[in-house]
Amino acid sequence: MCCQKLSEGAAAKFAELDAFIDSLGIDCNDERRRGRLIQVLHRAQKIFGYLPREVQIHVAQKLFLSEAAVSGVVSFYNYFTTEPKGKYVVDVCLGTACYVKGSEKVLSEIERVLGVKADTNPTPDGLFSISALRCVGACGLAPVMMVNGKVYGKVTPAKAVEIINEYKKLG
C-alpha cells in the first residue's frame, strides 16, 4: 500500500526534496551532513507525509550516509513516522493535565469509533489516523484533542465523536 501511495506524484515529490537538499550544498566530505539530516527528514516528511524506506534510502544517498544511520534517527524521534497518516490526523493529549481530566477515555472512545488504535495504521478509507501525544501547551483547556493542528478543548468522549463525525461528513 505504501509503495502505491508513494507512486502518486512521487517523481515530483522527490524532485522537490532534491531541490531542498541541493540548496544545502553538502558534499560527501562535509562533516555537517549528519547535522543536516534531521532538517532534511523534516522536509521529506512534510513533502511525502511520512518516511517510507524508499525515502530514507534516497535521503541516505543524497547525504552520503548509510541507510542505517538515517533509519536510526527516524526510529528515535516520535515525530517521524514510517507509516502513511490519514487525511485527518487526530491527536489526543495524554499529558498529565489532560490525563487527570479523562483524556484516556476520550482516546479509547475515538479508537472504538474509528476502529483503529493510536499510533498504528490509518482507517481503511485513509481518512483518519490517531496519535497520542504529550502536552500541547493548552492545559487550561484539558482534556485537549487536535485535528490536523486545530485544537479542541474540554472534550468529552461524546463531544469527540461529534467532532470526528463533522470531519467524516467533509470526507
Next chain:
Amino acid sequence: MSEVTITINGKQVSVPAGSTILEAAQKLNINIPTLCYCKELGCGVSNKPASCRICLVEATGIRGPRKILAPACATPISRDGMEVWTNSTRALNARRTVLELLLSDHPRHCLTCAKNQSCELQKLAAEFGIEEVEFEGEKNKMPVDNSSEAIMRDLSKCIMCRRCETVCNKVQTVGALTGYGRGFKAKVGTASMIPLADTSCTFCGQCVNVCPVGAITGISYVKKVWAALNDPTKTVIVQTAPAVRVAVGQEFGFEPGVPVTKKLVAGLRALGFDKVFDTNFSADLTIMEEGHEIVERVTSGKNLPILTSCCPGWINFIEHNFPDLLHIPSSCKSPQQMFGAIAKSYYAEKMGIKPEDLIVVSIMPCQAKKYEAARPEFAPNGVRDVDYVVTTRELVRMFHEAGINLANLGDEEYDSPLGQSTGAADIFGVTGGVLEAACRSVYYMINGKELEGDAINFRAVRGLDGVKEATVQVAPGKSINVAVCSGLGNARKVLEAVRKDPNRFQAIEIMACPGGCINGGGQPYLHGQTDLLEKRMKGLYTEDESKVKRCSHQNPDIQALYKEYLGEPGSEKAHHLLHTVYHQK
C-alpha cells in the same frame, strides 16, 4: 601535554591531563570492571559510550568538592587533586545494582548459549557473586536474525554496549548497524530492522569478535560436519587457512602466536577427516594465477591498479560500495574457493570420487568465508565447491567435544597432493602477506630468475599499520607503487584515492579485518589483548622463514598440477576453474 596528579584509593598517580579515571587506575594496577568499554576495536578506535555504568567509581573534583558516582571509562581528569574511590561501599553497591538491572533484561540461558564461558557479562556475574537477581521485569523479546549464511544476531541478549555499531561504522565504515528506536525498546539494529542478509553487511565478523555477550555469533555448520564425518558414503577432506595455525594453539595452552601446524594436522586427522589438506596449497595456486595477471596488467599498463581478491569481506565491500571499480580487482577466486574447485575437479577425478560424494570442509579464521562458500557461482551444477566452513573458534569446540587436546598429540604432516605449500602461502594470513607473496613470484615471472638473499623479504609491506605504501622493484629498473591496507575503513580511503588518481598505485592488497586474517571474525577472541595480533603475525613470518621453498612458483605439487591438468597460468581451464566475476549489490 601537562600532567595531573590525583589520588585513587589513597594512592597518588600522575597522568597526562585528559586521561580517564580508568586509565589512571590501570597505571596503579587497580582493576575497575568494564563492559561496554573497549580500548581497541581496531584501527585505533575505542568504544566508550559509558552506557553500561558497570565502571562506576566514587569521586570528588568532577563537579566541585561533592562526592559523586562517575563512569571511570569516560570521565576525564582535567585538574590536580581529584580523589577517587574504586571500591567504596557506594561504588560497589551501584555497580551491583547496574549489573542486576542488566541481568534482569537478559535471558539467563548461559548453559545453552554459544558464548558460554567466553561471555563478559557472565564473567562479571561470577566475579560479583550474583546468586539471584532481585529485579524481575519485562524482558526485550526479539526474534533471532539468522537470515545470512554467516552471522546470527539474537537481540534479546543485546546489552546495548554498541561495540558492534562502533566497529561497523567507525572502523569498517560498512554502516550496516545503527542504534534503533529509543528507551527500553532501543536496540542495535539494521536499517528499518530488515534482515542482515538484505543490508550492506560484508560479513567481516568484526562485530562478532567485539560483542561481549551472545547477541552476535557466527552461524555454525559444525553439526553438518559431524554428520558428514559419520557418513560412510562420503569422503570428507579438510583445508586449513594460513591464519588458523597461529591462533588455535592458545586455546590448548601453547604460547600465543606460535604455529602449531603439525598438531593441527594431527587433531584434524583424529577428528576423522579422510584427508587433511592445506589452503596454503591453493594460496600458492592463487599466486600463480594472480601473479600472471599482475605481470600482464603491469607490463601492458592497462586496467591498473590491480586489487587482491582473497578476502570475501572485502569483495562484498567493493560490490556494495564501489560498483564503478568492479573491473579492477583480480579475477582470481580466493584460495578457499580455488581449493574447492580443484578438489572437486582435479582431485575428485584423480581419486575416482563423484564431486557430490566428496565433502570439502574449510577451517577458516573468518565469517565471510561462510557467505563466500555459499555464493551460487561457486556451486557448478548445484554442487558446492566448499561444502562447510568452520571457524577457528568452532574447530576448538569440535576438538573439546571430541576430547582432543592438541597439546597431547604428536606432529603429523599434511596429505598429498593438496597439502604441500611454500612460505609465501603462510603469510597470506597477515596484512601485506598476499602482496609480498605475489611480488616474490612476479619478480621470477618477469625476470626468469629468483630473488636472492634478503631480497625475498619485502619488509616495506609488513607490519600491522592500517595503510602501508611502498615502491617495490619487480625487475631491474622497473618499480611499481603498491599499497597495503587492512580494515574496511582504510580500504574506503584507499579506494577513494584510486578514484581520484588511478595512476597512483599499480597494485593494492586489501583485507577486511584490521591486521588481516590473524584478526579474522572467526579467530579465538582477543578479549582486549591486542598484543596477540603481533604474536600471530610473528608466528606466520617464522613459519615462512622455516621453509626451504618460500616462493609459490617453486611448489612442486603446484608445478605438477599445471603440468597434469591446468596447462599454463591463465589458461582457459585455469580461467574456468580458478577465476570469477563480481556483481554490483
